[in-house]
Amino acid sequence: MAANAGNKIRNAKLVLLGDVGTGKSSLVLRFVKGQFVEFQESTIGAAFFSQTLAVNDETVKFEIWDTAGQERYHSLAPMYYRGAAAAIVVYDITNAASFTRAKKWVQELQAQGNPNTIMALAGNKADMVEARQVPAEEAQTYAQENGLFFMETSAKTAINVNNVFHEIAKRLLQGQQAQDTPAGMVLNQRPAERMVSSSSCCS
Amino acid sequence: MGSNSPPPSRAALEPFATLDPAALAGLPPSSPLTVRSAAVSAQHLYIGTGGGKLLLFTLQSQPQSPPEFLRLLPIPLLSRPVRRLGSLRNVSAVAASDDRSSLALSVGKKLLLLHLTLNDADELEVQTREIAAVVDAVKALAWVGDSVFVATASGYSLFSTTNTAQGLIDIFTLPESTRPPRVKPLSGGDEIMLLVDNVGVVVGRSGHPIGSSFVFNTAPDCIAEVFPYVVVAGDSKVDVYRRRNGAHLQAIPFARAATGALIVASEDAGTGSDVIVVATAYKVFCYRKVSAVEQIKALLRTKSYGEAISLLKEFEDDGEISKDMISFVHAQLGFLLFFDLRFEDAVNHFLLSETMQPAEIFPFIMRDPNRWSDLVPRKHYWGLHAPPKPLEEVIDDGLVTLQQALFLKKAGVDTVVDEDFLSNPPSRADLLELAIRNIIRYLCASREKELSSAEMEGVDTLLMYLYRALDLVADMEKLASSQNSCVVEELESLLDDSGHLRTLAFLYGSKGMCSKSLGIWRILARNYSTGLWKNHASLSETDSLETSVGKMSGEEIAAIEASKILQASSDQDLVLEHLGWVADIDQELATAILTSETREKQLSPEMVVAAIDPEKVGIHQRYLQWLIEEQGCEEPHYHTSYALSLSKSAMDAVHSESNYGDKNNKEFDSDMQFIYLLREKLQLFLQASDLYDPEEVLDVISESELWLEKAILYRKMGQENIVLQILALKLEDSEAAEQYCAEIGRDDAYIQLLDLYLDPKNGKEPMFTAAVRLLHNHGESLDPLQVLERLSADMPLQLASNTILRMLRARVHHHRQGQIVHNLSRATNLDAKLTRLEERSRHVQLTDESICDSCRARLGTKLFVMYPDDSVVCYRCYRNQGDSASGRGRNFSNGAIFKQSWLVSR
Numbered sequence A: 001m002a003a004n005a006g007n008k009i010r011n012a013k014l015v016l017l018g019d020v021g022t023g024k025s026s027l028v029l030r031f032v033k034g035q036f037v038e039f040q041e042s043t044i045g046a047a048f049f050s051q052t053l054a055v056n057d058e059t060v061k062f063e064i065w066d067t068a069g070q071e072r073y074h075s076l077a078p079m080y081y082r083g084a085a086a087a088i089v090v091y092d093i094t095n096a097a098s099f100t101r102a103k104k105w106v107q108e109l110q111a112q113g114n115p116n117t118i119m120a121l122a123g124n125k126a127d128m129v130e131a132r133q134v135p136a137e138e139a140q141t142y143a144q145e146n147g148l149f150f151m152e153t154s155a156k157t158a159i160n161v162n163n164v165f166h167e168i169a170k171r172l173l174q175g176q177q178a179q180d181t182p183a184g185m186v187l188n189q190r191p192a193e194r195m196v197s198s199s200s201c202c203s
Numbered sequence B: 001m002g003s004n005s006p007p008p009s010r011a012a013l014e015p016f017a018t019l020d021p022a023a024l025a026g027l028p029p030s031s032p033l034t035v036r037s038a039a040v041s042a043q044h045l046y047i048g049t050g051g052g053k054l055l056l057f058t059l060q061s062q063p064q065s066p067p068e069f070l071r072l073l074p075i076p077l078l079s080r081p082v083r084r085l086g087s088l089r090n091v092s093a094v095a096a097s098d099d100r101s102s103l104a105l106s107v108g109k110k111l112l113l114l115h116l117t118l119n120d121a122d123e124l125e126v127q128t129r130e131i132a133a134v135v136d137a138v139k140a141l142a143w144v145g146d147s148v149f150v151a152t153a154s155g156y157s158l159f160s161t162t163n164t165a166q167g168l169i170d171i172f173t174l175p176e177s178t179r180p181p182r183v184k185p186l187s188g189g190d191e192i193m194l195l196v197d198n199v200g201v202v203v204g205r206s207g208h209p210i211g212s213s214f215v216f217n218t219a220p221d222c223i224a225e226v227f228p229y230v231v232v233a234g235d236s237k238v239d240v241y242r243r244r245n246g247a248h249l250q251a252i253p254f255a256r257a258a259t260g261a262l263i264v265a266s267e268d269a270g271t272g273s274d275v276i277v278v279a280t281a282y283k284v285f286c287y288r289k290v291s292a293v294e295q296i297k298a299l300l301r302t303k304s305y306g307e308a309i310s311l312l313k314e315f316e317d318d319g320e321i322s323k324d325m326i327s328f329v330h331a332q333l334g335f336l337l338f339f340d341l342r343f344e345d346a347v348n349h350f351l352l353s354e355t356m357q358p359a360e361i362f363p364f365i366m367r368d369p370n371r372w373s374d375l376v377p378r379k380h381y382w383g384l385h386a387p388p389k390p391l392e393e394v395i396d397d398g399l400v401t402l403q404q405a406l407f408l409k410k411a412g413v414d415t416v417v418d419e420d421f422l423s424n425p426p427s428r429a430d431l432l433e434l435a436i437r438n439i440i441r442y443l444c445a446s447r448e449k450e451l452s453s454a455e456m457e458g459v460d461t462l463l464m465y466l467y468r469a470l471d472l473v474a475d476m477e478k479l480a481s482s483q484n485s486c487v488v489e490e491l492e493s494l495l496d497d498s499g500h501l502r503t504l505a506f507l508y509g510s511k512g513m514c515s516k517s518l519g520i521w522r523i524l525a526r527n528y529s530t531g532l533w534k535n536h537a538s539l540s541e542t543d544s545l546e547t548s549v550g551k552m553s554g555e556e557i558a559a560i561e562a563s564k565i566l567q568a569s570s571d572q573d574l575v576l577e578h579l580g581w582v583a584d585i586d587q588e589l590a591t592a593i594l595t596s597e598t599r600e601k602q603l604s605p606e607m608v609v610a611a612i613d614p615e616k617v618g619i620h621q622r623y624l625q626w627l628i629e630e631q632g633c634e635e636p637h638y639h640t641s642y643a644l645s646l647s648k649s650a651m652d653a654v655h656s657e658s659n660y661g662d663k664n665n666k667e668f669d670s671d672m673q674f675i676y677l678l679r680e681k682l683q684l685f686l687q688a689s690d691l692y693d694p695e696e697v698l699d700v701i702s703e704s705e706l707w708l709e710k711a712i713l714y715r716k717m718g719q720e721n722i723v724l725q726i727l728a729l730k731l732e733d734s735e736a737a738e739q740y741c742a743e744i745g746r747d748d749a750y751i752q753l754l755d756l757y758l759d760p761k762n763g764k765e766p767m768f769t770a771a772v773r774l775l776h777n778h779g780e781s782l783d784p785l786q787v788l789e790r791l792s793a794d795m796p797l798q799l800a801s802n803t804i805l806r807m808l809r810a811r812v813h814h815h816r817q818g819q820i821v822h823n824l825s826r827a828t829n830l831d832a833k834l835t836r837l838e839e840r841s842r843h844v845q846l847t848d849e850s851i852c853d854s855c856r857a858r859l860g861t862k863l864f865v866m867y868p869d870d871s872v873v874c875y876r877c878y879r880n881q882g883d884s885a886s887g888r889g890r891n892f893s894n895g896a897i898f899k900q901s902w903l904v905s906r
């Protein structure tokens, strides 16, 4: 993931939003440090990370704001998503309420945020399919309708974690063109297969 | 953040005094005193009381001693009467601009900007401007740069004093029922901390977030920044956080629960001293920032290496510790680890220290006193370790300590010894080897540094010493044979005793002690050859030197090493003394020694020739060849010796070849090839040199079959007839014979040749065919009468008439032809002859810069050859190239050369 020397580095502010316990911090930890902890502390205020990602011969430096899902800190969120180039709205596939909350976040972003912000919808904890409450098709449909791209992820097994960030970086670099292409992402029907193809791409 | 980190154990702040202002001021208990405010300057601590008193304390220069009560200052201190600013009532918050010329204040739901100026009459003028209306009562204001941060119960916002039209800009709103908002400028106002309960959100001057939030473990009563920390008081304790990442470092409880904590950090007063004062209603607590160095020292004292290292890193990142101090700490860490027998870690830290001197570790290797004792700096660092002593002792003592720790551990006592060692006690031998290997690593790295020559000597000598201790022969030899600063006297008996003779020989060699080095190589060669010595031929050093040769015997290596020294040596006696044994092993090497051009002063040829074993013809011959061809020696007797030597070799070769009839074809071919080349060399030399004595050479080869050589020699002696005899009769090379006649250039030469053909004598049949050929080719230049006279009576008439007819016909033909061409060609011929003569007798001036056109070597006084195209080559190249191609690569047999001057201009 090392940045290629010589080419221009593009800074991009990225914010993670979503209900408490959906795995925002876990996704960031996985992406930035390649780690996962079973007992991740609930975020207070917000945590900041940065990570660079090379896409083809360009480099994106993500400045990542991992916000707190606790309702008490909701009012801080606008400060973090203000001016963000990208936002990842996270829900927990085993928790229908968190999907509802995710839709609220999307609404808020659409209403308050920057219209150019690239939005991703991440159905996290994809490793826990047996406890699934949110059908992937439903989320996919919702994403398509709202111009988001969608992936089911797992911070625990690393499925699609890099892919989400990679896809965001790609869209960032494509700039305008990304907006013309139909929004949405091919539904991840077979996670195992996806993982194989993804690992060759950016892990 | 922070709450899942281990309980903070850092000693970032240290309490140094608790003051009871009332008691100190000597006030009776009847007049109670409540602290309301406090301020610190560089030397003083001011405490204001609810009763309107001001107490002044002096801060001691030694931070350990408590502030000393100085006096009670009378209040008011203000020299000017206080003026009420118009109708401003119910001001809820005030903030001053950086230059204190303006104030921002809130009155009710209004935000006002006051600009204060002193007019000429020394009166204060106040301009007031309302800049915004707020929904809620303003709880706090802060003015940094151009921004005024506004805190209300509902949230934080800011307005820009340079762009007031924007009005208030929201930063964020506060959740329900929080504690009162608080705005705290940090980093001198570059960043601002906005509190949400116990969470500190740091934003920049334009309100954008910066970094992760601080999560304080209680909602703070007050906050101060004492770089690199953020200090927070609340809930009867002081908490210290790392400014950079919000990590909770330390919690210091107050002695007693006290209300109304109020922090004053000296840094807020801009003095840079490190005092933090926490004032409560009745007590004032004073803390001091513990320096980076002290904190690290405290950790090292308890052998908490891991924490010390991460702390060092932290201070390094925060810029709280100087480069030199970082180096100092690494060295100190290294020594502590070394005495704890953790040699690898120790050396890693030594290497990280830029100020550590290699001599500091000499005492580990060599017992005092020694050659370098005075060089060792007396550095004690923090006095946390014993002075360095020999490695063995370090290890023995360390093992005793380990034993004790093991014992204590069994007894259930906590120890600070490495867990690895406790669970897996190392052996003394392993530790010693590990220690040596790591010191070697350190010394090797030190070699790259810039050191004094004495220190360099110590490093290299001790390095050799350690290599030897581990019997690292390859490393020893590599060091000894390369550029090094080893002190020979320190090592020679050591190496000799341990039988590291090769290393010693290399060492002597690299130090220019050639005679000693050669002495050893000679002994080694002898020992190898008698099988006394273990063969070290597979050593990497020599392998890499001569990979193409593959594995060499130790004997050969000894000879090669000796020859390297000898080739460079101008010490004639030394060279000649060792020539013999090297020659016995390898004649090529011996030749290389004699013909080396790297030595400053050349050897005397006389002495060399005398010293060469007469049996070793090859060396002798190659030396002479070098002397003549390369050195341009013109001593006739060396030319003669060379010619004789070559002649003898040629004869021997021819002789031995004819003696072994039963050789297979291949051997025969190669023998023939050898003889051919040898003779060619001989012939070329005989032709080219005019300095040898042909008669002496002739004496040697007279009985041999070396006819061409003889012809050359006779030719040198001007014995034309013998030359012709040899060419015509012995070699039956009529072409060469005729050519020779042409060279002689007189008509009688052809007649002589004809005589030889017609009457070869010694019972040989006349060679009529050759005679006819001669007449045919050169009849025109022969006098028919003379020819007829010589025709013998035995000559068959048919042949004779044929001969005569041919001759006459040729004459007539030539005559006629000649008549036509005659006039032209005579002139041409004359011209050509003249030019040829000129060409052959051309003067060539050689200067110091004259070089061979082929090998580019300087000609000097060497034999040389000039081609018609004016190229000049040395004799050696001529030999390689022959007649037909010039030094400039021109091939005369393909393209003849004509010079303007040769052409007939008529």
Ligand SMILES: Nc1nc2c(ncn2[C@@H]2O[C@H](COP(=O)(O)OP(=O)(O)OP(=O)(O)O)[C@@H](O)[C@H]2O)c(=O)[nH]1
Residues within 6 Å of the ligand: A018, A019, A020, A021, A022, A023, A024, A025, A026, A027, A037, A038, A039, A040, A041, A042, A043, A044, A067, A068, A069, A070, A124, A125, A126, A127, A128, A153, A154, A155, A156, A157
């Ligand atoms: N099985 C599984 N557990 C996960 C996954 N991602 C996160 N978790 C767990 O879910 C819990 C909450 O994860 P966090 O990363 O703290 O969630 P968050 O969104 O940051 O929560 P807040 O910071 O409180 O908003 C933790 O115990 C994680 O170990 C996942 O992909 N699979």
Ligand SMILES: [Mg+2]
Residues within 6 Å of the ligand: A024, A025, A026, A041, A042, A043, A066, A067, A068, A069
């Ligand atoms: Mg979190």
